Structures are given as C-alpha cells and as structure tokens.
Amino acid sequence: MDINQLPAECLSSILAFTSPKDACRSAVASPAFRSAADSDALWITFLPSDYRQIISQASSSSTSSCLNSLSKKALYFRLSDHLLFIGSGNSSFVLEKESGKKCYMIGARDLDIIWGNSPQYWTWKSIPTSRFREVAELQVVWWLEIKGKIEARSLSPKTKYAAYFVFKLVEDRYSRRGFQIRPVSLEVHFEGAEVEEDGRKRVILDPPEGSLVVCEERSDGWMEVEMGEIFNELGDDGTIIFHLKQIDNFISKGGLIVEGIEIRPKYD
Numbered sequence: 001m002d003i004n005q006l007p008a009e010c011l012s013s014i015l016a017f018t019s020p021k022d023a024c025r026s027a028v029a030s031p032a033f034r035s036a037a038d039s040d041a042l043w044i045t046f047l048p049s050d051y052r053q054i055i056s057q058a059s060s061s062s063t064s065s066c067l068n069s070l071s072k073k074a075l076y077f078r079l080s081d082h083l084l085f086i087g088s089g090n091s092s093f094v095l096e097k098e099s100g101k102k103c104y105m106i107g108a109r110d111l112d113i114i115w116g117n118s119p120q121y122w123t124w125k126s127i128p129t130s131r132f133r134e135v136a137e138l139q140v141v142w143w144l145e146i147k148g149k150i151e152a153r154s155l156s157p158k159t160k161y162a163a164y165f166v167f168k169l170v171e172d173r174y175s176r177r178g179f180q181i182r183p184v185s186l187e188v189h190f191e192g193a194e195v196e197e198d199g200r201k202r203v204i205l206d207p208p209e210g211s212l213v214v215c216e217e218r219s220d221g222w223m224e225v226e227m228g229e230i231f232n233e234l235g236d237d238g239t240i241i242f243h244l245k246q247i248d249n250f251i252s253k254g255g256l257i258v259e260g261i262e263i264r265p266k267y268d
Contacts, residue, residue, distance in 0.1 A: 176255025188228030
C-alpha cells in the first residue's frame with residue numbers, strides 16, 4: 001500500500017511518535033506528509049498538555065490573544081524561539097525546541113531574597129543584558145539567603161531537571177568581597193524533604209585565578225552555576241525548592257547581581 005494514500009489524520013498519528021525535528025524533515029517527503037506535518041492534529045501532541053493555561057498566564061493580554069490566534073505549529077515555534085513573560089513579567093517560559101520540554105526562569109523579583117527590600121542591603125536596578133526589567137544587586141550583608149520555588153506540575157513529566165543560579169559580579173573585585181574565599185551552599189529538593197549533607201553543593205562564586213571554575217558563562221553574558229537536579233516523575237510531588245545561602249560565617253558580602261534561577265531539562 002502506498003503510504004501517501006493514507007488519510008492525513010493517520011499520517012499525523014504516525015508522526016506524533018517522532019519528534020518535532022523529524023516531523024519537519026518528513027514534510028519534504030511528499031505532499032501528503034507535508035500536509036500531515038503542518039496539521040494542528042500533529043503539533044498539539046508536541047505542545048504541553050497545559051499550553052492554554054501557560055498562554056493565559058502571559059504578562060500581556062495582547063500577547064495571549066496573539067498566541068491563541070496562531071496555528072499549533074506556529075505556536076510551537078513561537079514558544080520555542082521567543083521568551084514568554086508570565087505573571088507580572090518577573091518570570092519567563094520557553095519550550096526546548098528539540099524536545100518540547102518546558103523551561104522556566106524565575107526572576108529576582110519572584111525570589112525570596114532575605115532583606116531584599118532593604119535598600120541598605122540590596123538595590124534594584126535595570127541592566128540592558130537582563131531579560132527582566134529589574135535585577136537585584138547586593139550592597140552588603142553578612143547573612144545571604146535566596147530561595148525560589150516552582151510547582152512540579154508546571155514542569156514536564158518524566159524529565160530530569162536541573163536548576164541554575166544566574167548571576168553577575170560587579171567589575172570591582174574589592175566590591176565583590178566575600179565570594180572569593182567562602183563558598184555558597186546550593187540545594188534543590190522537594191518541599192518537606194530532608195536534605196542530606198552530600199545533597200548540598202558548595203561553590204565559590206568568585207574563585208581565584210588558576211583554581212577550578214565551576215561557574216560557566218552563558219551565551220547572554222551572564223554566569224550560571226548548577227544548584228542541583230531533580231527528577232519530575234508525574235508532576236504530583238508538590239513544590240520544588242531552590243535554596244542558596246551563605247550563613248555560616250561573619251564575613252560581609254557584596255557585589256553580587258542576581259538575575260534569577262533557571263530550570264531546564266538536563267541530559268547525561
């Protein structure tokens with residue numbers, strides 16, 4: 001039987017077992033495959049099951065209306081090629097293009113930063129390289145603690161995720177005191193779960209020259225460090241907590257600029 005004789009619905013069902021990349025490649029095989037590869041019936045299988053709810057959270061109602069008017073294929077690529085700012089615009093969402101997995105970034109304004117609203121300790125400013133309107137710049141503290149959280153149901157199921165702390169340090173090395181010799185503690189866990197000592201990472205954010213560098217520079221010019229990883233089984237495990245702290249010494253700290261915490265799939 002000539003496969004091109006199959007109804008477009010059957011071809012779409014077949015292509016749904018592939019990937020977005022393979023579906024696009026199949027479009028050049030024949031007109032029948034091209035029709036199936038462009039169909040809403042196919043691309044709705046690649047979109048997250050809660051894509052309507054995600055769109056409804058857009059920080060701009062005009063953005064939400066625009067997205068709802070797109071075909072499902074166009075919507076998939078719009079959500080994978082452009083950030084969608086959600087809520088009050090202090091967090092963002094994007095699809096991983098290859099897999100359709102959900103990725104989030106929680107901006108500094110949506111994080112719980114101890115003394116974050118006290119100008120003598122933290123100031124809020126706009127930086128051209130940031131995706132968000134404001135980032136938090138540390139002036140001076142002795143007790144540093146930053147927390148974030150996300151509901152497991154917001155992430156893709158059966159997926160291993162890693163969380164990354166995204167930051168900069170001010171150029172003046174003296175002003176970024178406290179991060180050269182003392183590590184920060186990083187952890188990721190489900191709310192209510194006990195974290196063993198070996199489940200915490202300890203990382204120096206501003207290591208001396210010649211030492212092992214754990215932080216990496218991103219393509220957007222910011223730095224990131226992995227906080228930890230977690231496996232999201234079915235999304236019914238409650239709330240995932242991200243925690244950064246340096247509270248075990250009396251050394252003053254300053255010069256840290258916080259953009260947010262990014263959560264994205266991790267592949268071994």
